[in-house]
Amino acid sequence: MSSETVRVLVPLSIRRRNGRPKILPPENALEAETRGQDPHILKALGRAWAWRRRLETGEAATASDIAKAAKVTDRFVSRTMRLAYLSPDVLERLVIRREPTAISVLELIEATYLPWARQAEQVFEQ
Numbered sequence: 001m002s003s004e005t006v007r008v009l010v011p012l013s014i015r016r017r018n019g020r021p022k023i024l025p026p027e028n029a030l031e032a033e034t035r036g037q038d039p040h041i042l043k044a045l046g047r048a049w050a051w052r053r054r055l056e057t058g059e060a061a062t063a064s065d066i067a068k069a070a071k072v073t074d075r076f077v078s079r080t081m082r083l084a085y086l087s088p089d090v091l092e093r094l095v096i097r098r099e100p101t102a103i104s105v106l107e108l109i110e111a112t113y114l115p116w117a118r119q120a121e122q123v124f125e126q
Helices: 039-057 063-070 074-085 088-096 105-111 116-123
Strands: 013-017 020-024
Touching: 039 063, 039 074, 039 088, 039 105, 063 074, 074 105, 088 116, 105 116
Parallel strands: none
Antiparallel strands: 013 020
């Protein structure tokens, strides 16, 4: 190493999220800088609400109609649509406050089977 070399060390940690490694900032980083939401979760929520709206307005008669139009399976549509029925508290924390979750999209779908009062403790790191 030459005398002109500058070495900078930033204390980062790596955690797996949704099967992918994610670099986490140092613990003393500002909360506003680290706040963010997994784009896969936001996309799944957007799809769920769009599909729910299509059913409620009569644009689509069944989940099969939506699946054919979106070129996905019926099972994918019905599972993803469950996200439109998450508790209002969890939806607010995910979409408005952009609080990061401790779980994947599939685990978030599984959390929809819980009562609304217990969903937040399952979805967010407590």
